[in-house]
Amino acid sequence: MKLIIPMAGRGTRVRPHSHVTPKPLLPVRGRSMVERIVDTFNRVLPVRLNEGVFVLGPDFGKNVYEMLREICVRHDMRPRFAVQETAEGTAHAVDAAREYLQGPGVVAFADTIFDMDAGLDFKDADVVAMVKHVEDPSRFGVAVREGDRVVELVEKPSEPISTEALVGIYYVRELRELRGAIEGIIADNLRGKGGEFQLTDAFDRMIKRGDAFTTASVTEWLDCGTISALMETTRRLLEKEDTGTFQGDVENSIVIPPVYIGPDARVVDSVVGPYVSIEAGADVRRSVMEQSIVFPHAVVRGAVLKNSLIGRYAHVHPGAWVLNIGDHAEITPIPPDVLVH
Numbered sequence: 409m410k411l412i413i414p415m416a417g418r419g420t421r422v423r424p425h426s427h428v429t430p431k432p433l434l435p436v437r438g439r440s441m442v443e444r445i446v447d448t449f450n451r452v453l454p455v456r457l458n459e460g461v462f463v464l465g466p467d468f469g470k471n472v473y474e475m476l477r478e479i480c481v482r483h484d485m486r487p488r489f490a491v492q493e494t495a496e497g498t499a500h501a502v503d504a505a506r507e508y509l510q511g512p513g514v515v516a517f518a519d520t521i522f523d524m525d526a527g528l529d530f531k532d533a534d535v536v537a538m539v540k541h542v543e544d545p546s547r548f549g550v551a552v553r554e555g556d557r558v559v560e561l562v563e564k565p566s567e568p569i570s571t572e573a574l575v576g577i578y579y580v581r582e583l584r585e586l587r588g589a590i591e592g593i594i595a596d597n598l599r600g601k602g603g604e605f606q607l608t609d610a611f612d613r614m615i616k617r618g619d620a621f622t623t624a625s626v627t628e629w630l631d632c633g634t635i636s637a638l639m640e641t642t643r644r645l646l647e648k649e650d651t652g653t654f655q656g657d658v659e660n661s662i663v664i665p666p667v668y669i670g671p672d673a674r675v676v677d678s679v680v681g682p683y684v685s686i687e688a689g690a691d692v693r694r695s696v697m698e699q700s701i702v703f704p705h706a707v708v709r710g711a712v713l714k715n716s717l718i719g720r721y722a723h724v725h726p727g728a729w730v731l732n733i734g735d736h737a738e739i740t741p742i743p744p745d746v747l748v749h
Contacts, residue, residue: 410513410583411449411457411485413442414501416465416492417519422635424734425703425719430468431632432518433475435687435703437645437668438655441518441632443479449514450483452528461488461508463501497604499590509587515607517576521641523628534619535586535611536579537561539572540629548573549608551623558621561608563601575629578611589613635717635732642701643683656686670704690718703735 415432432441450456460480480487490505550570552560580586589610600606615621631637646666656673664681670688679696689705697713706718710726719735727741
């Protein structure tokens, strides 16, 4: 079973953290969005994933490829890579991986975290769209059904024709069929929202030619697409996955749960929590923080932090702060003697 993840987008709404690391690889309480998707599918699918196909941007660095290879190694998957040279929509992104589009697979857009019950049964469906029932479907693309079959996909309906919101995850029995539908809409220059080639239009073409299309409900759908959403999703996962134990070292400190302290992280002479995620290799000393995320290998010294995100390898020096700083940034207060002069 293949996993196709288009992730060539720039992640502009979670900047500055996506300047170096693509949004789907940002850690959320210890695991990236990509790894969480792999874990969930391996738990709920009838067969395990054995191949990961990642559609990347043309300027992604070697570190991105290496991070994805490491995820695949941990999950016994073969890594494959494709490049989307220009951003022309979701169908265009999947089309960039056309050489790998054969056999059964799952297409997942990795800016959300989801969960669902184990034992997913595809029955005789050609395509299964993962959906979440919502009260206000006007903000989402929805699946419109007649009985067990989906007969239409509608983007942000003006009338309440369905409460099944598409979450951007699809099982496809034969990826060649999806490839053919995508090639068709590109050949016909069928551009949808934003003047781009949309995956929902390719699926709509499959529906109209008679492919069996149905849905499966997710039990949880958590957005990570903006800074506020990333903070809220981290809060939810800190509550849900609170174990009361830490992988890093805690010395002479007070921890107010829920708190995550990742491998090789250190918390010394500090008060942390509630709702704090300190990722792998971060170092926090003589500090107080709550409702904050400290990304891998960041250093915090003598600071008071609230509602803050501290990027990888960033350094925060003494002071009381509400921060959102990217990788390798440094925040240092002006010394009083300098202010005098």
